[in-house]
Amino acid sequence: MKPLYHSDKTKQLDIMAADALGLDSFALMQAAAAAIFKHINAFNSILVITGPGNNGGDGWVVAELARQNHQQVKVWPMQSIESLSGDARRAAELYQGQTIDAKPDSSASYDCIVDSIFGTGLNQAITGHYAKVIEWINLQASTIIAVDIPSGLNGSTGNIMGVAVEASQTISILALNTGLFTLDGKDCCGEVLLERLGVDSSCFAAVVAPDGLLLDQHHLVEISGHRSNNSHKGRFGHVLTAGGQAGMMGAVLLAGKAVLKSGGGLATIVTDSAHADMVALYAPELMALAFDGMNEQHLNQVLIDKQADVILLGMGMGQSQWSKDLYTCCLMAAKPLVMDADALGILSRAATIPDQLKVITPHPKEAAVLLSCSVAAVQQNRWASVLKLAQKYHCVAVLKGSGTLISDGKTVWCCPYGNANLATAGSGDVLAGMVAGLLAQGFSPAVASYLAVIWHALAGETNVFGLTMTASDLLNTLHQTVK
Numbered sequence: 001m002k003p004l005y006h007s008d009k010t011k012q013l014d015i016m017a018a019d020a021l022g023l024d025s026f027a028l029m030q031a032a033a034a035a036i037f038k039h040i041n042a043f044n045s046i047l048v049i050t051g052p053g054n055n056g057g058d059g060w061v062v063a064e065l066a067r068q069n070h071q072q073v074k075v076w077p078m079q080s081i082e083s084l085s086g087d088a089r090r091a092a093e094l095y096q097g098q099t100i101d102a103k104p105d106s107s108a109s110y111d112c113i114v115d116s117i118f119g120t121g122l123n124q125a126i127t128g129h130y131a132k133v134i135e136w137i138n139l140q141a142s143t144i145i146a147v148d149i150p151s152g153l154n155g156s157t158g159n160i161m162g163v164a165v166e167a168s169q170t171i172s173i174l175a176l177n178t179g180l181f182t183l184d185g186k187d188c189c190g191e192v193l194l195e196r197l198g199v200d201s202s203c204f205a206a207v208v209a210p211d212g213l214l215l216d217q218h219h220l221v222e223i224s225g226h227r228s229n230n231s232h233k234g235r236f237g238h239v240l241t242a243g244g245q246a247g248m249m250g251a252v253l254l255a256g257k258a259v260l261k262s263g264g265g266l267a268t269i270v271t272d273s274a275h276a277d278m279v280a281l282y283a284p285e286l287m288a289l290a291f292d293g294m295n296e297q298h299l300n301q302v303l304i305d306k307q308a309d310v311i312l313l314g315m316g317m318g319q320s321q322w323s324k325d326l327y328t329c330c331l332m333a334a335k336p337l338v339m340d341a342d343a344l345g346i347l348s349r350a351a352t353i354p355d356q357l358k359v360i361t362p363h364p365k366e367a368a369v370l371l372s373c374s375v376a377a378v379q380q381n382r383w384a385s386v387l388k389l390a391q392k393y394h395c396v397a398v399l400k401g402s403g404t405l406i407s408d409g410k411t412v413w414c415c416p417y418g419n420a421n422l423a424t425a426g427s428g429d430v431l432a433g434m435v436a437g438l439l440a441q442g443f444s445p446a447v448a449s450y451l452a453v454i455w456h457a458l459a460g461e462t463n464v465f466g467l468t469m470t471a472s473d474l475l476n477t478l479h480q481t482v483k
């Protein structure tokens with residue numbers, strides 16, 4: 001897994017890399033620019049837009065390399081050369097080519113625009129002239145290559161600070177920033193490429209602790225690779241999936257089916273007595289158990305008789321007295337618990353956190369309730385929010401959304417896959433069922449969570465349904481990613 005760093009660690013990493021390579025800071029800038037230049041050396045016409053700091057410095061060096069390569073290149077500096085300092089000033093002074101001092105007229109077109117306005121040094125919302133230039137960049141049909149970070153994107157959190165470049169490609173230098181992969185990061189970055197400059201950034205990890213780890217689809221081999229032929233369904237766990245009050249039966253059915261689709265051996269739906277008989281009509285492979293709010297003892301007996309390995313609680317459960325009874329009853333069973341949806345509201349008001357709670361799977365609004373803050377506060381720093389969730393509830397937290405984050409309270413894993421086609425009713429219920437299904441098969445809570453998130457996101461991203469995809473379609477395409 002590639003380490004991810006908040007952007008305030010960049011300077012420290014730059015110094016370590018320069019040391020490791022035996023370079024001074026200007027030679028490091030030249031090395032960074034040479035690595036970026038490899039990605040633009042085939043374009044005919046290039047406009048490099050440079051900012052006030054070292055990100056701009058990179059741009060000036062790139063432009064000079066393009067000029068020496070006989071490409072048509074112009075620099076549009078956002079600041080006069082005299083106002084620059086340090087390495088950026090030196091880079092600008094070494095540039096021998098043309099500059100422009102205003103927006104190109106509409107007849108001029110460039111195959112490629114290099115965005116080297118701001119990188120890790122962005123420290124406030126972009127306004128005024130800079131904002132207008134970024135808005136202009138986003139209207140161009142050119143290939144837009146962002147140096148290090150798309151200008152305007154907060155490299156740590158993935159928030160757009162006023163306005164941000166929407167790049168075709170982002171070429172990160174030395175290490176990847178956390179903000180490239182969550183919230184607005186994915187929309188701003190396009191394809192993310194890492195240029196290590198010959199330094200293995202994993203060797204930094206012992207000195208500068210990463211703020212996150214980037215998940216990779218290769219982890220999915222862990223799912224299909226662990227089954228012996230001489231095994232039976234009892235070996236793959238039994239999940240009790242509890243919820244589904246009137247009008248929301250579908251949620252618990254999707255979750256229960258996802259338990260089986262993700263390889264769980266047995267799945268029982270615990271639901272309102274009014275619908276329990278309908279479960280088999282939806283999916284005959286599911287078992288059903290009626291809960292009428294009064295017979296806790298009966299449910300407990302079943303939990304023991306059926307030897308449920310995991311309880312998944314909350315999908316379509318509501319917040320009524322029946323819901324609270326079901327919550328209480330499921331907790332009495334003292335089985336590993338996964339909580340989603342309505343169970344999270346009850347958990348947020350509960351006097352105690354159950355010891356057996358293993359995983360919570362909130363979307364940002366549910367996370368806000370769990371952390372007693374606003375949705376904006378959760379999203380303002382998803383990295384800090386997921387850590388807080390895991391630490392407060394002593395379990396693995398899955399903070400869903402674009403760039404889902406998973407944490408066990410120490411490490412944060414980030415899933416770079418998935419797209420907005422997953423923003424469809426019930427897709428979170430499918431994810432919760434997958435987490436529980438993998439947990440029941442013996443994966444640890446953290447591994448079950450991140451494997452389910454990768455699998456779910458890839459299935460959503462790669463299936464043929466596109467935006468017509470429903471949660472049921474998603475269930476039916478899981479096999480295309482893992483068999």
Ligand SMILES: NC(=O)C1=CN([C@@H]2O[C@H](COP(=O)(O)OP(=O)(O)OC[C@H]3O[C@@H](n4cnc5c(N)ncnc54)[C@H](OP(=O)(O)O)[C@@H]3O)[C@@H](O)[C@H]2O)[C@@H](O)CC1
Nearest residue numbers: 025029052053054055118119120121122123124125126148
């Ligand atoms: N040797 C190295 O160091 C290497 C560095 N490398 C490259 O350097 C980048 C980091 O460089 P950096 O630290 O200079 O930051 P960068 O993003 O260029 O700009 C900071 C400037 O922007 C200004 N500013 C900030 N926000 C603003 C706003 N909203 N509106 C207006 N102005 C704003 C801020 O002003 P200040 O607030 O300080 O007055 C300051 O002047 C990194 O991403 C990588 O590309 C590589 O070459 C490898 C070697």
Ligand SMILES: Nc1ncnc2c1ncn2[C@@H]1O[C@H](COP(=O)(O)OP(=O)(O)O)[C@@H](O)[C@H]1O
Nearest residue numbers: 400401402418419420422423425426427428429
């Ligand atoms: N824009 C997006 N990009 C990637 N994944 C998304 C996006 N929007 C939603 N998702 C994923 O879809 C699922 C939606 O879950 P949730 O909001 O709980 O929906 P529901 O309650 O309808 O099941 C989560 O796994 C979430 O990460």
Ligand SMILES: [K+]
Nearest residue numbers: 115118149151
């Ligand atoms: K940039």
